[in-house]
Amino acid sequence: MQESLIVVGNGMAALRTLEELTELAPDRYRITVYGTEPHAGYNRILLSSVLAGEKQLDQIITHPVTWYNERGIELKAGVSVTAIDRKTQRITDSLGNRVPYDKLLLATGSHPVILPLPGHTLPGVLPFRDAIDVERMLAAAQGGGQHAVVIGGGLLGLEAAMGLLKQGMEVTVVHLMGSLMERQLDADAAELLRCELEMRGLRFRLNAESAAILGEQQVTGLRLKSGEILPADLLVMAVGIRPNADLARSAGLVCNRGIVVDDHLSSSDPAIVAVGECVEHRGVVYGLVAPLYAQGKVLARHLAGVESPGCYEGSTVSTRLKVTGVDLCSAGEIHGEKEDEILIFTDPARRVYKKLIVHNERVRGMVLLGDTRDGPWYLELMQRQEPITPIREHILFGNAHLGDAGHGPAGVVHLSDDHEVCGCNGVKKGRILEAISRLGLTSVEEVRTHTKASGSCGSCTGVVEQLLAAALGGDYVSPVAKALCGCTQRTSDEVREAVREGQAMPVRAVMARLGWSTPDGCPACRQAIQYYLTVFHPASHQEERSARFVNERYHANIQKDGTYSVVPRIFGGITAAKELKMLADLVERFAIPEVKFTGGQRLTLLGIRREQLPAIWSELSSHGMVSGHAYGKAVRTVKTCVGSRWCRFGTQDSEALGVELEQKLWNCWTPHKVKLAVSGCPRNCAEATIKDIGVVGVESGWEIHVGGNGGIKVRVTDLLTKVATHEEVQEWSAAFLQLYRREARYLERTATWLDRVGIGFVREQLADPAMRLALASEFQKAHTEIEDPWQAGSKTESARHFAPLAIIGQQTEVAA
Amino acid sequence: MNDTWHYVGLLDEIPSLEGRVVKHDRLGDLALFRTSDDQLYAVEDRCPHRGGPLSAGMVHGRMVSCPLHGWRLDLATGEVQGPDHGCVTRYPVRVEENKIYLCLEPDHA
Ligand code: SRM
Numbered sequence: 001m002q003e004s005l006i007v008v009g010n011g012m013a014a015l016r017t018l019e020e021l022t023e024l025a026p027d028r029y030r031i032t033v034y035g036t037e038p039h040a041g042y043n044r045i046l047l048s049s050v051l052a053g054e055k056q057l058d059q060i061i062t063h064p065v066t067w068y069n070e071r072g073i074e075l076k077a078g079v080s081v082t083a084i085d086r087k088t089q090r091i092t093d094s095l096g097n098r099v100p101y102d103k104l105l106l107a108t109g110s111h112p113v114i115l116p117l118p119g120h121t122l123p124g125v126l127p128f129r130d131a132i133d134v135e136r137m138l139a140a141a142q143g144g145g146q147h148a149v150v151i152g153g154g155l156l157g158l159e160a161a162m163g164l165l166k167q168g169m170e171v172t173v174v175h176l177m178g179s180l181m182e183r184q185l186d187a188d189a190a191e192l193l194r195c196e197l198e199m200r201g202l203r204f205r206l207n208a209e210s211a212a213i214l215g216e217q218q219v220t221g222l223r224l225k226s227g228e229i230l231p232a233d234l235l236v237m238a239v240g241i242r243p244n245a246d247l248a249r250s251a252g253l254v255c256n257r258g259i260v261v262d263d264h265l266s267s268s269d270p271a272i273v274a275v276g277e278c279v280e281h282r283g284v285v286y287g288l289v290a291p292l293y294a295q296g297k298v299l300a301r302h303l304a305g306v307e308s309p310g311c312y313e314g315s316t317v318s319t320r321l322k323v324t325g326v327d328l329c330s331a332g333e334i335h336g337e338k339e340d341e342i343l344i345f346t347d348p349a350r351r352v353y354k355k356l357i358v359h360n361e362r363v364r365g366m367v368l369l370g371d372t373r374d375g376p377w378y379l380e381l382m383q384r385q386e387p388i389t390p391i392r393e394h395i396l397f398g399n400a401h402l403g404d405a406g407h408g409p410a411g412v413v414h415l416s417d418d419h420e421v422c423g424c425n426g427v428k429k430g431r432i433l434e435a436i437s438r439l440g441l442t443s444v445e446e447v448r449t450h451t452k453a454s455g456s457c458g459s460c461t462g463v464v465e466q467l468l469a470a471a472l473g474g475d476y477v478s479p480v481a482k483a484l485c486g487c488t489q490r491t492s493d494e495v496r497e498a499v500r501e502g503q504a505m506p507v508r509a510v511m512a513r514l515g516w517s518t519p520d521g522c523p524a525c526r527q528a529i530q531y532y533l534t535v536f537h538p539a540s541h542q543e544e545r546s547a548r549f550v551n552e553r554y555h556a557n558i559q560k561d562g563t564y565s566v567v568p569r570i571f572g573g574i575t576a577a578k579e580l581k582m583l584a585d586l587v588e589r590f591a592i593p594e595v596k597f598t599g600g601q602r603l604t605l606l607g608i609r610r611e612q613l614p615a616i617w618s619e620l621s622s623h624g625m626v627s628g629h630a631y632g633k634a635v636r637t638v639k640t641c642v643g644s645r646w647c648r649f650g651t652q653d654s655e656a657l658g659v660e661l662e663q664k665l666w667n668c669w670t671p672h673k674v675k676l677a678v679s680g681c682p683r684n685c686a687e688a689t690i691k692d693i694g695v696v697g698v699e700s701g702w703e704i705h706v707g708g709n710g711g712i713k714v715r716v717t718d719l720l721t722k723v724a725t726h727e728e729v730q731e732w733s734a735a736f737l738q739l740y741r742r743e744a745r746y747l748e749r750t751a752t753w754l755d756r757v758g759i760g761f762v763r764e765q766l767a768d769p770a771m772r773l774a775l776a777s778e779f780q781k782a783h784t785e786i787e788d789p790w791q792a793g794s795k796t797e798s799a800r801h802f803a804p805l806a807i808i809g810q811q812t813e814v815a816a
Numbered sequence: 817m818n819d820t821w822h823y824v825g826l827l828d829e830i831p832s833l834e835g836r837v838v839k840h841d842r843l844g845d846l847a848l849f850r851t852s853d854d855q856l857y858a859v860e861d862r863c864p865h866r867g868g869p870l871s872a873g874m875v876h877g878r879m880v881s882c883p884l885h886g887w888r889l890d891l892a893t894g895e896v897q898g899p900d901h902g903c904v905t906r907y908p909v910r911v912e913e914n915k916i917y918l919c920l921e922p923d924h925a
């Protein structure tokens with residue numbers, strides 16, 4: 001008979017315990033999980049990344065419903081447990097059911113603390129604890145909320161504040177203490193952190209006590225004791241958490257701050273165990289996942305009934321702030337008491353601060369800001385309590401430096417196999433190395449898949465990388481410099497430089513010269529090499545059809561059913577009756593199933609069969625219409641608004657400039673697709689600020705913006721420059737495009753490229769008039785020599801290849 | 817009968833590293849591919865994934881990549897390459913004096 005195990009709480013601690021348990025004893029229990037939150041299991045830690053817009057909610061689901069199904073676990077998402085009857089061993093759920101258990105696991109987490117200030121129940125006052133809180137914050141930010149106030153300058157408060165800042169809100173952090181994160185940082189580090197965050201745009205009120213939350217229907221502000229009123233469309237309270245022992249307490253279990261458990265995670269009732277933030281173990285309540293996971297591991301072994309399940313003896317924890325670009329990590333004693341020695345290293349220029357607290361030659365604590373690479377090493381020294389006498393002289397320079405000084409192997413090699421690299425998932429160095437060698441892993445992603453290391457908060461990714469590098473030696477290609485594809489060791493940058501410096505030659509010859517492992521490459525490298533040849537040897541490179549993906553080979557987009565779409569170019573999106581009549585005729589004559597306006601202000605003809613393509617091109621060309629390149633890594637559309645020709649607000653003629661720009665730039669291969677837009681005034685109806693090149697009319701002329709993207713990840717443009725005339729816009733745009741064509745990697749859009757090289761680089765290159773002119777004319781020269789692909793295509797030999805080679809009937813046999 | 821050889825065209829009519837279609841009223845579309853060393857392969861023109869027209873794919877080595885979602889098939893075995901699974905029916909082809917002959921009896925070897 002299977003015993004029944006009821007789990008209350010579907011959070012991180014419960015799920016980790018169940019993972020371990022179902023691995024050790026898959027059939028021992030019939031498991032039911034109750035969770036108040038209406039979701040399958042997700043990684044709460046990454047809510048900060050969701051708020052910062054770096055991840056979507058569905059990307060942080062760690063346990064999809066299938067995970068439960070595969071293990072025969074019943075998930076009651078959205079159902080709470082409301083009472084426990086220990087005598088009859090039954091729970092009551094929020095639907096009123098009474099369900100018996102043999103074992104009960106409590107993993108109810110914590111409550112966020114809400115200060116009982118006047119107004120604390122107003123809409124717009126939120127804690128930062130679960131997915132719904134984050135959804136509400138995002139909705140407030142996107143719904144036009146401008147001001148956010150975060151009460152609490154601890155870890156959670158700062159992550160919330162930085163997230164909201166990234167969402168475009170003006171954010172003020174109100175903190176009761178005189179320094180931020182006072183439990184994890186000493187005053188100096190806290191001050192450095194404050195400066196760092198202020199530089200990024202956060203505002204602070206330190207030593208500030210909140211008095212009342214203002215608002216009638218909805219929060220409008222926060223009044224401080226000092227009398228100051230901070231406007232707020234959103235108020236987030238991140239002032240701490242309180243273990244959620246409500247259920248346990250009302251069932252009469254021994255509770256203190258949390259549910260009191262022994263070293264086996266057993267409560268005062270042997271049928272009830274508990275794990276996570278809701279428990280108190282040896283007087284300590286934890287609020288980070290690493291210790292909860294360690295608890296889960298021990299508990300799972302007990303539940304599984306393994307021999308010598310072991311004890312949980314408490315954890316040393318370290319804290320990291322998850323704000324992109326701000327590296328901070330601390331652990332243990334941070335201030336230092338009388339007998340302690342304090343070692344400090346500061347480098348204001350690099351904004352690095354490191355502090356170690358040493359007692360009796362042993363590390364007791366650390367605070368690292370700006371450079372946290374040695375965090376794991378210091379934490380290990382702390383946990384092992386080894387004397388540091390032999391390395392004391394160098395310890396602040398980190399263990400990489402020790403390697404240089406001949407004190408031992410460099411970097412992570414120094415860590416013991418027992419060292420826990422990934423605190424979230426409790427993965428030790430030895431386990432990672434074992435997986436790397438046994439399974440032949442070569443990338444961080446693979447290590448993540450097979451060991452879970454770096455799969456939660458991701459802060460140990462750097463260490464995992466170093467381990468890979470150490471284990472694989474020369475074979476490890478660091479992820480920033482990934483090989484172009486499986487056919488070569490070379491990176492896209494290396495291939496581009498080789499092509500730039502070499503002569504024009506066929507794609508296969510480039511492969512042979514650069515030592516490819518395959519005779520004719522693969523789709524990825526063939527296209528990349530051809531692109532580089534096109535850019536650097538425009539006059540002499542012979543276009544090779546076989547190095548083009550079907551869309552670029554057939555000058556049309558392949559559709560899911562194998563038909564094609566054809567999008568003629570309509571310069572600036574402006575058409576005329578004659579053109580429309582011709583298109584209408586064409587649609588009827590070829591029985592084209594659908595005509596649609598695209599998102600880029602063009603007309604697409606959908607459902608065209610392969611063999612019809614050359615005839616359609618020929619028809620369109622004969623009426624002066626050319627390819628819209630909707631299929632290519634090429635200049636696509638220039639979207640325009642009506643501008644000063646028609647619009648009562650228009651300050652500039654965006655239609656004219658849009659048409660001129662498209663005429664100047666079209667018919668040109670680029671690393672990835674390039675989209676433009678021209679708006680006649682800053683109302684920006686053509687959405688220029690999410691385009692690769694976006695031009696916005698202002699009273700005195702035009703602003704040129706670059707590097708926008710409205711696709712997978714929205715990126716707003718950076719302002720490149722402001723100019724007065726159409727000619728200048730054309731010159732700058734052509735120069736920018738040529739710089740991008742020369743410097744970006746194949747398949748890198750301007751947004752990704754700019755994120756990599758920085759707008760500073762582009763401004764610097766283009767600010768020099770000689771350089772700008774040179775780039776613009778290089779662009780001009782290269783691209784005036786190319787004929788419209790439809791015109792060309794319909795005339796060439798290969799037009800025949802669109803038809804079947806042969807049609808074979810049951811009896812007949814016809815060669816085409 | 818299907819096992820006779822059908823003349824379908826000249827080798828030069830299939831560009832190197834590309835595919836062409838042979839239409840058959842009962843078997844549907846078949847795809848003929850030419851590799852860089854002038855080997856010819858014929859398979860049904862339907863990707864096992866979602867029916868993509870393999871004949872429009874890129875040929876590399878003995879492989880063709882489906883134009884829709886990039887599955888790779890080994891033309892000599894008809895097998896989809898890992899991590900995906902599936903296979904296509906293959907048909908024997910031979911070339912004599914630049915002439916291509918196709919056999920409509922599937923190749924199970
Ligand atoms: C036709 C069109 C949808 C429509 O009916 O409106 C369309 C259709 C496709 N888009 Fe798009 N996109 C279309 C406008 C857009 C827009 C809006 C715009 O251009 O103003 C965007 C966001 C703007 C941007 O690019 O920043 C857009 C962002 C994407 C992306 C994401 C690109 C990115 O870098 O994030 C892809 C995927 C890719 O390129 O890898 C994509 C890919 C595709 C592909 C090519 C998918 C594919 O590989 O087959 C679709 C081809 C369908 C076809 O055969 O026509 N489409 N696509 C639009 C054609 C615009 C045009 O006139 O040329």
Ligand SMILES: Cc1cc2nc3c(=O)[nH]c(=O)nc-3n(C[C@H](O)[C@H](O)[C@H](O)COP(=O)(O)OP(=O)(O)OC[C@H]3O[C@@H](n4cnc5c(N)ncnc54)[C@H](O)[C@@H]3O)c2cc1C
Nearest residue numbers: 009011012013035036044080081108109276277287288289
């Ligand atoms: C924004 C944010 C960022 C964080 N960042 C980090 C970090 O970087 N590093 C780190 O180590 N930790 C971090 N933490 C803390 C970490 O997420 C928690 O320590 C961890 O999630 C606690 O796990 P748990 O299972 O004990 O509780 P939870 O994950 O909170 O799970 C408890 C679950 O039980 C449910 N529940 C409660 N009562 C009942 C009931 N009666 N019936 C049914 N279900 C019930 C709750 O709804 C909840 O879903 C962060 C937390 C937040 C909110």
Ligand code: SF4
Nearest residue numbers: 559560598599711712
């Ligand atoms: S959004 Fe673009 S890629 Fe997605 S289905 Fe629509 S057209 Fe296709």
Ligand code: FES
Nearest residue numbers: 863865866868882
């Ligand atoms: S249909 Fe061929 S890969 Fe999807």
